[in-house]
Amino acid sequence: MSAPDLLYSEIEEDLRASVRDLLADRCPPSAVLTRCEGPSPYDPALWRGLAVELGVTGLHVPEQYGGAGATLRETAVVLEELGRRVAPVPFLGSAVLATGLLLAACPQDPLLAQLAAGARTATLAVPLSTAPGAGFPGTVRAAGGGRLSGRVTSVADTSGADLLLVPAEGPAGPALYAVEADAAGLGVARRTSLDLTRPLADITLDEVPGRRLAEGGPAVAALRQALTTGAGLLASEQLGVAEWCLATTVEYLKERRQFARRLGSFQALKHRLADLWLETVGARAAARYAAATLAAGGPDAEVAVAVAQAHCGALAVRAAEECVQLHGGIGMTWEHPAHLYLKRAKADQLALGTPGHHRATLARLVDLPGPVG
Template identity: 45%
Template sequence: MHFALTDDQRAIQESVRSFLAKTAGLERLRAAIASPEGWDADLWTSLAVEMGYAGLMVPEAYGGSGVGAVAMALVLEETGGRLTVAPFFETAVLAVQTILNAGTPRQKEALLPAIADGTTKATMAITGLEGRPSPDGITALLTRDGNGWLLNGEAGFVPFAHVADLLLVVARAPETANGAGISLLALPAESAGVVIERQPPLDLTRPFCRVRFQNVTVSDDLVLGEAGKAGPSLERALTIGAGLLAAEQTGGAAFCLATTVEYAQQRVQFGRKIGSFQAVKHTLADMMVAVEAARSAALYAAAAIDQGTPELIEACSVAKSWCSDAYRLCAGEAIQLHGGIGFTWEHHAHLYFKRAWSSSTWLGDPAHHRERVARLIGLTGASEGSTP
């Protein structure tokens, strides 16, 4: 695959980088996570409404700009580097891809324009309280009830559900397993019977919620596509989501590297700047290699998404597994190389460390995606499992 950024893509990258450099500093991040709602509403408005980034992957026919996954990956690298505390990825990637892959033309016309212009904030309820990857982790049940449906059960680890307007809920029919009987629902968050509770956070910058469904009435028009037949659409949407989450992880890893290099050039120990010590140099070099490889993997996955190449699944799983490991490495080394200050609550390093570990387990952990790649390339002994 030949790959190079276009002038338009570079312009998007520069615009979001410049914008976030002015508006999304660490002080604003701290203020957002300390607020009662735990998110930055003004930053969401700027990103989604004023800058129009929420519609990057929404086709022009549905009110978006339709510039594709590579442009979105460039934006996500910058938002990941700033730990943007807003449901941007959840809305602009997961929700958009779910609706595009599962919805009917009428449902796309009804839902996507409001997402593209930032009017609707959305998130996705994928798994149960144990957090297992889909489809094994789906525990919400959808049953027929007269002319409509009833939704019961619980979903765990639903990011930003407490501020979302729209819930994309994954449910299955009773007594079904694996990819069978799966439905995707576009459920207004204020629907009767929906109870949203914030969970104690590990990652303060991406708050997760527990969502309970208690005899929620679901009309046919809220079921995306055909009930019970959404397994393939879900697989594709989550595959794309995992591939683009890798770009966000790359941004976080790159920020850890940049701030650690800056610190190593300033901190003096034993009469020398610590960046002059060989052990520190080697560690920083390892971090740089990890970041550059992560960026290549993430952009390759994004290009595969745009071009619809046969290796899309493989590329996205490779990117998610590698970028998860790279982010965890860089976030951990950032704490170590910052020394005592890096372990304090006041320093930013722990926020990136927690985001690195939280992101690595979301949408399938590295081991899950490596097993997936092993099956795709025909390695024997790879355990049977499901897509993320």
């Protein structure tokens, strides 16, 4: 297999421009901050614009299953732009995790076409911190007739979701179920989460009816594949966060004056930003390689995902910390959006496996022995 092209294609750049224009018009920082002060940051109008007007929710779904027939590379470009705006939409939960699960488990199910068209929104009912290869969750049990009981904590993107995809241990072993969000016996309790733009919720199920989608080995494999894809594409969101923080900080230092000089003229600050730029370039290569390898179904996809997450998770946090610090006093205020990026970066660092987890996974995958003694 030849090495993938990490450069953005003309189609990808056109897609980026369309998404960026929509977000610039409907998702300015002031609007995000205002929504975070309300009961829910979820922006249904913005979500409709992305899902229906631009059709980005089904980019990597094959045409025969109701999607656009593009690849995960294009979906990764969308995540970059959403990261740049810390957009309060359930793209990761619905268009990546839930859609990825259906693609891997039961692509002919009508639910996949509905998600791809933006007619429905779903989320994968696992803790957001769940890493690929963590094992099949056992907190929900399925009785005869598909009645589900149990509890799942820290589930992302429940706001606006009308469908839950729930892993459960059934009479015949692991299985995946589709559960309507308004089903009797289902409770959703929002948690206080660090990331104000991606709230978490605890889900309780008490004899909730569910429709079985897959069971046994296929269910386990589908969940692992969905989480691996999610972790790989999350690196693109982290890249978008880092790029916004770097660009915004550079622009601020070009204008802000201290001691009758622009802050950007101080050599120490130039060196800090140069180091951050180099790390961001490396993160872009890692995120692009992960997306391209996943899109091509390459044999080293798990290695690419582990590399991307080990690097991009830490880089996004560092870029956001530098953004807050180098903005000085204004960077510490609620009115400036820098804190939203720091919170998103830190929450993303814990999502779908920490950098430490992915480094350990990488060491195992490439047979790299640990320290002796």
